[in-house]
Amino acid sequence: MSNLQSVVLTLSLSYALIGALLLIVLVYARLPWSAKAVAVVVTSAFYIASFMGVRGLLGWASIDSLPASFKLLQARIVEPHSLEGDPGSIYLWVEALDDGNRPSGVPRAFRVPYSDKLAQKTDKAASEIAAGRPQGGRAADFGDGGGSLLEAAREYIMPTAIIDTSGGDASTGWGLAAPRDGDGVSFTPLLPPRMPPKDEQ
Numbered sequence: 727m728s729n730l731q732s733v734v735l736t737l738s739l740s741y742a743l744i745g746a747l748l749l750i751v752l753v754y755a756r757l758p759w760s761a762k763a764v765a766v767v768v769t770s771a772f773y774i775a776s777f778m779g780v781r782g783l784l785g786w787a788s789i790d791s792l793p794a795s796f797k798l799l800q801a802r803i804v805e806p807h808s809l810e811g812d813p814g815s816i817y818l819w820v821e822a823l824d825d826g827n828r829p830s831g832v833p834r835a836f837r838v839p840y841s842d843k844l845a846q847k848t849d850k851a852a853s854e855i856a857a858g859r860p861q862g863g864r865a866a867d868f869g870d871g872g873g874s875l876l877e878a879a880r881e882y883i884m885p886t887a888i889i890d891t892s893g894g895d896a897s898t899g900w901g902l903a904a905p906r907d908g909d910g911v912s913f914t915p916l917l918p919p920r921m922p923p924k925d926e927q
Contacts, residue, residue, distance in 0.1 A: 734777070738777055741773040745770065745773055748765060748766070752765060752766070786835075787815075787817050787836055788834060788837065789837055791865060792820065792836050793820065793822035793823070793865060795822070795827070795865070796863050797821045797823060797860065797861070797862055797863070797916055798820055798851055798852075798860075798862065798863050799820060799821060799833055801816065801818050801819065801851065802816070803816050803840070803845050803849060804816070804817070804840070813840060814839070815839065816837070816839075816845060816848055817835060817836070817838075818835070819833055819835050820835075820836060822834075825920075826922075827862075827917050827919045827920050844911055847911065848911075851913035854913075854915070859915060860916035861914070862913070862915065862916040863911060863913045864911070864912050
């Protein structure tokens, strides 16, 4: 059990205990049943809200879906360890990009299940970042093997700066097996932000 899971379990049990104590007090309290019902509902709502909010604690890598388009700030690959039963993970520190390819300014850590394919792509992207070439990413590989991803990128950058990403091609067999989480993640050189159109005079 990971540290995050133990924190979630501990907080859940704590709130369940508080809820049980409240029920015991309410059984013997001389209050109208409507007041008792409101107290139970409010306690249950806080229990559920706290359980769902624990995943967003600062400092923990989120297991939620990656943003559709993001700037990769850094990555860490933790390979599987069979003796410890660790399936491995890939940690991505990213910053979401808006429709104009501008960064949000709010970096966030994400944990993606380990796969060899994603580990290779992530290692290559981290090397590019270390070499001073910022990397952008997409949460799904929208390429179909026919270059449609490259065509979309050509409006932003010079064709000589494009790095072809693998994946998404039915001829590779990707479509025959169920994809693992993270297999659809692709990295490319960070595209410059779209500038708003100039006012016509």
